[in-house]
Amino acid sequence: MTIELVVGAIEAILMVLIGLHLSIFLLYFERKGSALIQDRVGANRANITGIGQKLGMPNLGIINTLVADPVKLFTKEDFVPEGADHFIHGLAPFLALFPVLITFAVIPFGDTITIAGHTFNLQAAGLNAAALYLLATIGMGVYGVALGGWASNNRWALLGGIRATAQMISYEIAMGLALVAVIMTYGTLDLQAMVRSQGGVWFGFLPRWGILVQPLAFILFLTAGVAESKRIPFDLPEGESELILGYMVEYSGGKQAAFMFTDFAEQALTAMLLVTFFLGGWQIPWLYRDGFHFPGGHFLAIAPLAVSILGVIAFLIKVVILCAFLGLVRWSLPRFRYDQLMRLGWKGLVPLGLANVLVTAFIIVATGGAH
Amino acid sequence: MNVEFAALSLILVFPALGVLFNLFLGPRLGRSAVNVVGPGVMFVAFAVATWAFLSILAMPAGSALYCPLWRWLEAGKFHVELGLRVDALSGVMVMIVTGVGAFIHLYSVGYMAHDEDYARFFTYLNLFAFSMLILVLADNLVMMFVGWEGVGLCSYLLIAFWYTNPEFAYNGRKAFIVNRIGDAGFLLGIFTILATLAHHGVWSLNFVEMQAHADMFDVTAATAAGLLLFLGATGKSAQIPLYVWLPDAMVGPTPVSALIHAATMVTAGVYMIARMNFLYVLAPDAMAVVATIGGLTAFFAGTIAIVQPDIKKVLAYSTISQLGYMFLGVGSGFFAAGIFHVMTHAFFKGLLFLCAGSVIHGMGGEQDMNKMGALRHKMPITFWTMLIATLAISAVPGFSGYFSKDLILEGAYESGHFWLWLLGAITAGITGFYMFRLIFMTFFGESRVEPDKMHHLHESPPVMTIPLIVLAVLSAIGGYVGLPEGLLWGDAFAKFLSPVVGNFKPAVEASPAMLSLVATSLGMLGILLAYIFYLRMPGLPMILAWRLKGLYELLLEKYRIDELYNLLITRPLFFISDYILNRGIDQTLIDGTANGAGLAVESSGEVARRAEDGNVQHYAFVYLLGVIAIVGYYLYLVVK
């Protein structure tokens, strides 16, 4: 009992750390990756020692983005505008960040692992209604930005808050509908069980990943996930060119960092959820408990502990690749107009999601029930 | 011998198709399509009717064709089976309706050529034909009543065809309402018959079955039913006292006057009485009433016709007068004579109206005979055909009207109605007078046409004159199917009809030749007088009118019957409605009660409303008190 509790706590901390590190990776990608895409140099200051250049390496701007920027952020003055609601102004960034962080708890980042006779589930909180939990926490995320915008006593901030709220609520529905189809396919609300049922192969070689069963749900979830994290092309709430920074405009220092981190963490969360639902989670193609069963009939034995660790690594790799993909999206697409955003959400994604649910239900009934 | 003959339904189907076509497609497809379909369906129906009629002729006497349709309604033991039946009587009527109808449809193509609502006109006309055929072909009283109402509706629609003119619309309503009174009588008659039959266990209104059970009627029932049905007939066939609508109906297009208000619909009453002959022979009193009303109507309408200046009004009163003859005929028990006159009248009166229409058409809408004259050279075909029709209606020997009118007068005399015979004979003279007055004023003498209409004056196009010629031929020779007894084939028409309507049994012996001589002489006298009055001494009518000013104006104003009805019925009705029912009962009593109740509620509400201040929370507090009480009650239950 105690040891499980301790391990659960460790897992939870681990998961939050993974999320935060992914956010840092995304922060770096934001600065340096965008420069690469846009053919700029990007962050190139704070090259303290110059060792890299001496060794003939390009300036990666690591210190600039990962040390100097955060230090600057957290040492700035924490400014609260006149007439603002102090309490809520301070509360809002954490209301935004908190639900995202607790969501990491239900994501399975590996299979069960057996150490010293104890078997642990590599999932911080093995909820059997995890999918609902997910929707609940994501829904809670609205309050942070909404109240942040409202509490700033600033028109742009309020507009940004309203936009953010409307956008998140709208796309939550699309996301929920995509999730419903996924839940119907796997027949469970438990994310670990979902990942498990993505093990094995079809036709002897094709991994049974969710994306092959629910391609439309994948696209819907991806789109809605990007919209939820309020990134380009869905960054209307921040809309730098029209609302300056939207709901964040009156924030500075650590609180603004919290808002920014929320966005990055949401992006990381989206990536993790996509991996969990559609890309096999920690599953590696053809890898079973006892080792690889390649399609040709070859077999490669691997120790169970190594299999579990390989799973965790595979999960992380998939998530990083998806994060990078989301970053690419952010720097490749132009921004929507607000009415286009709403039209896409309500007239595009929601009907598609409903149709997807309908078709899924029909197929499930036609083929004689879920798994 | 009864033979099933499914093609009978085609006689109904084609006009119905015409209605649908003209209603929905006519306005879109235009005149030429309506021109083909409107009259076309009638000619097809005429062909089918001819086929049916020839079939009957080929079969033994007393045969009938029938075509059962479906069970229409059922109420307890009573049920109505729809069916069509063509025997000798309805065969003749179908031939008249489809034949004369077809030619009048054809004529309408020319007459209505310049009207905007062309398709609507033919829709109504086809609908009329459809309804009339239902009336004629029906094998039971209920279905006949459907047709009866249908023709009434069409009559209304067509009288008020140019409904933008308020007077025309008024006349349409008048016709409809007056007919309603008659229809109420007809309906009551049906109820009386049904009640009598049902009392004896027969739950049917089928003509054949009714005839088979005619012995169930006692004299009282037969008289009541006969008189009630005759009330319907006075409405539809414009007899005293319900004739007032027919002259006003002349505001409709002239083909309508010809078809509905002369040739077919108005004779429905005669047909109905002939059809119900088995009932009427049981009720001598009812028969006497029919004959008397007929004779009086014939005379009164004839006298009014003498002074009317409007060409169509003359013909309208003439129609009423001729209808009176028909009722005199059937009322005398000589049903075949009545129907015979229906047929010849359809020919010559239809023709007269069509000719009048042709004249009006040529005159560009002018109907006043004082503004005509000397038209015979301008419109030769119209003149000659109209002359033939006039000779026919004036009962000049050799023309159709002579044979039929002679039979009627003979029937009246021989059934013992001497005074009615005398009235009819005098009316024959009057008929000759006013008809030739019409001819002389219109076609002879000096032209009184207004100068601006002279250049417009023209003979009508062939599509109008062909029907005239066809009907003129029929008017001339149509009477030869019923020659006097003993001459060649004798009275073939009456023999043909006798299985249906029975044979005429004279009560008084008389010499047909003598009777005929008297009536014909009176007719000739009338023509002679007209010649003197209107051709030899054109000033004489003026002088006479001035001298007999009172009488002249009384006639000109149609005995002021409309005014009388106004005084006796309409005004008291309005008085009762307005002063007693409206102001007395409605406004004072009912409104007073309602307003008083309202006032009571209002004043008590004024007090009670203080509790209702509109504040939701105050209501909620009261609600809370209720909740506390309910929870308290349950608490009491639990604690106990």
Added chain:
Amino acid sequence: MVQLSWLMELSAAIFAIGVAGFLSRRNILVMFMSIELMLNAVNLAFVSLGSRMGTMDGQVIVFFVMTVAAAEAAVGLAIIISIFRNRETVNADDLTLLKW
């Protein structure tokens, strides 16, 4: 072990707070929120009793209550908006016409 009566009395307390809020607050929005409080108090009672009896019916009722609450919120808030548009106030004391 959590006693059923604790849950029920908690439910009663929240309900009473809701009633008090509805009766005392003048802002119709807050009155509306008080109604939601009452609904939730009742929901809590349903779930608690259902859980104690081991049946799902209580939860199903709660499900329906939520649906009705959603419908009620949509319509009710729409009414509040249109009232505010016409009257420029959401003070229940000023809205005594019971119509607009």
Added chain:
Amino acid sequence: MPPILFWFLATLSVVSALGVVLQRNPVHCLLALVLTLLAIAVLFIGQGAVVVGFLQAIVYAGAIMVLFLFVIWLLNLPVVTGSTGRLAAKLLGAVGVAALLAELEVFWVPSHLQVKAAQHAAGYGAIDALSQTLFSEYLIAFEVTSVLLLVAVVGAVALARRTTDAEVQSQAGNSSRTEKAA
């Protein structure tokens, strides 16, 4: 559910419910209400009603309350200061509420609660069990609920629409004119 958790949640929910009623700023009231709802949601989950608990969080706290927030923003109300309402009325109301509360507290004393405690079947409160009940016993009610929601949507749109069609058209005409002028 351990008693300590219950007492924590009970305190939280009562305090936040009082917050709904007592705070002046509607946004603060709303936040307190969200807190109450979440506490109650956790109470649901603690009693085995997992799905309903999460639904409470998703639907109530996540959607309906956001709608409230929107409306508060739309109305942009000034924060009321000073006393509202008459003291006598408040006292009367307080007496009534106290009476109700007293009645209910008596009603729910343990000796009156004669509910036979039953064991939870396997999967109690899970989505399967809820769906089984919902789609068999309560199917008609469920379908009727969908109609209710549809009607509510239509009603809300109809009520909250600012103008009639004709006005919208005339406004559109005006705006296009001003655009041209610009």
